[in-house]
Amino acid sequence: MKHLLKLLDLTSEEITEILDLADELKAELKNGTAKPRLQGKTLGMIFQKSSTRTRVSFETGMYQLGGMALFLSANDLQIGRGEPVEDTARVLSRYLDGIMIRTFAQEEVEGLAKHGSIPVINGLTDFCHPCQVLADLMTMREYLGKSLSGKKMCFIGDGNNMANSLIVGGLKMGMTVSCACPDNYHPHPIVLKFAAEYGDKFSLTSKPEEAAVKADVMVTDVWASMGQEGEKAEREKAFKGYQVNDEIMALANPGCIVQHCLPAHKGEEITYNVFESHAKEIFDEAENRLHAQKAVLVKLLG
Numbered sequence: 001m002k003h004l005l006k007l008l009d010l011t012s013e014e015i016t017e018i019l020d021l022a023d024e025l026k027a028e029l030k031n032g033t034a035k036p037r038l039q040g041k042t043l044g045m046i047f048q049k050s051s052t053r054t055r056v057s058f059e060t061g062m063y064q065l066g067g068m069a070l071f072l073s074a075n076d077l078q079i080g081r082g083e084p085v086e087d088t089a090r091v092l093s094r095y096l097d098g099i100m101i102r103t104f105a106q107e108e109v110e111g112l113a114k115h116g117s118i119p120v121i122n123g124l125t126d127f128c129h130p131c132q133v134l135a136d137l138m139t140m141r142e143y144l145g146k147s148l149s150g151k152k153m154c155f156i157g158d159g160n161n162m163a164n165s166l167i168v169g170g171l172k173m174g175m176t177v178s179c180a181c182p183d184n185y186h187p188h189p190i191v192l193k194f195a196a197e198y199g200d201k202f203s204l205t206s207k208p209e210e211a212a213v214k215a216d217v218m219v220t221d222v223w224a225s226m227g228q229e230g231e232k233a234e235r236e237k238a239f240k241g242y243q244v245n246d247e248i249m250a251l252a253n254p255g256c257i258v259q260h261c262l263p264a265h266k267g268e269e270i271t272y273n274v275f276e277s278h279a280k281e282i283f284d285e286a287e288n289r290l291h292a293q294k295a296v297l298v299k300l301l302g
Contacts, residue, residue: 008128043062054123060290065298092118138291142288152177155219156243157239163221180208181242208243217256
């Protein structure tokens, strides 16, 4: 594993290794036995999209591992004024030990990895969100047991970057994955082609109540992601009925957990009641961004 660009690039074994290391790092932090595994290492963090969890978790993670993180706003870099990504990659490779980038185009992340000589981590693109889904899988293992094989994950909402990564991560970990998305909001064709190889382990429907049956994990995300604010009214109409509520939860298995990558729009994709009833799992998931990303950092920079 040289980079973390998308979960499609990783084997099931590599994902499991990251999750096992994340568990170990979390336990060390809680027990006060954390080691400075990245002493003297520097991570550059390029942000072309705003962030709460990504910035704070990566910056804190590097600090806890004994390294340092530099916040690089696209507005402050020449890349924001048109410097080719291949030149930026080659320059930053001379200064840093790794790059984390949160941007729009997946091609930009892939370009940094191709032209640079240091590890690149995808902190989110319009195509996928691997760091978040590693944290989700870590949380699922904490609640449902180390082996997720045979467990069912249901995703209700937009076939966006989260849906793309959840499908890939879930299937690679042996789960059955069902998605309920409106007709014009399906996951990416590349992801659907990948999922088709898993036969009846994957299903895509336009009916949330169909997807939710016997789920062990219920996942949702906002109807309009960053950059889609102009489509808000149109999306509200398209996603009417695509809500995780008490009726949907009643179709899932007893003890079904809920995951949401946050921020949540309570009353839209999830009701206030379901969110607050499952707040512990959701905020454990948010915390696990820190531990899962530290595991990725140790794997790539250690």
